[in-house]
Amino acid sequence: MPTRLPQPELSSLRLRLREPREDDAPALFAIHSDPQVMRYWSCPAWTRPAQAEQKLAEIRRQRRELDILVWAIADAHSDLLIGSSAVFAMNLEQGRAEIGYSLHRDWQGRGLASEALRMILRHLFDGMGLRRIEADIDPRNLASCRLVEKLGFVREGTLHERWQVNGECADSALYGLLRRDFIDPQATYAQGHAGVPAR
Template identity: 45%
Template sequence: MPVLTPTLLNTERLALRWPEERDRDAIFAIYSDPAVVRYWSNEAWSTLAQADEWIASRRAGNADGSGVCLVVTLAGSGELIGTLSLYHFFEQSRRCDIGYAFGSRHWGKGYAYESLHVLLEYGFRHLDLNRIEADIDPGNAPSGRVLERLGFRKEGYMPERWIVHGETADTVFYGLLKSYWDTKPS
């Protein structure tokens, strides 16, 4: 893994940057929303201390190169609307997992696709990754559509892999190879 420095990635509508302590309230608003964490393995947050812990752990991961976490902000206003992560790096295989969450009032506006596109480009070009993997609940159809639009391919299905909010939950695995990315239509 290369040494990471504070990263700023931009699109026409968005700015992606490392999380900062000042992001506490906005990050808490995202992860305390039951709709956002419906398909996650954790309950909705209930205290601001959880946001502080999240920020500290993500900043530490960015600093030591064990992960890349960026917050997604609107370019015009600077409003924080989501988070993106590349994590669980397997250096020898040049692969990792990807994760993302967006505030529910920002769903359906193309922000996930737009920000993930620039993060994937960063991962394949700057971090020299060969493979990026995603693990989603099959009930989360919008997330599956975003991944497929980005070029991810469904690779597997595991029934009852997780216990989420007291219920068993299945997993659909997706993978994106650098070779898929390099040949994907724009």
């Protein structure tokens, strides 16, 4: 059955962003069962491999029935899933959506999450014509806050005790990014070299 919203494959020298597959289940479970990766999520870490299979089935259903995009973030050389990113709560008439992301602990600290999000944001703004993207981040997750801020997101407010996970209440820092504020080095490079006459 065709998906409701087409989703292009995006790629760079280090990454391949593609549709999730059934054989991604073990790699997806490795991410979502890691308490350190899931520390600031609004749900607890997975405990059963079947949860990864259920999640992939849910993604397939959502892609058929909802305006949602879900990319598997894969290593460009091995095609191993090392993370994922979802664009959801999409309102095409209003030109806005929310974004979420995760990355396996072993692949963090290399700028890969930033690289993946830039490709996705480029598609959302330039390919789909959206004007605003939002992110909900636990304010204690300083690395994630710094990541989105480097992309141009602005912290617009805090919702106190929004989530309760494992008996602990957590706040939400609400971030927003307008198309005109997107920090994209690739676009800056292209603009800086536009119109330069050949020698």
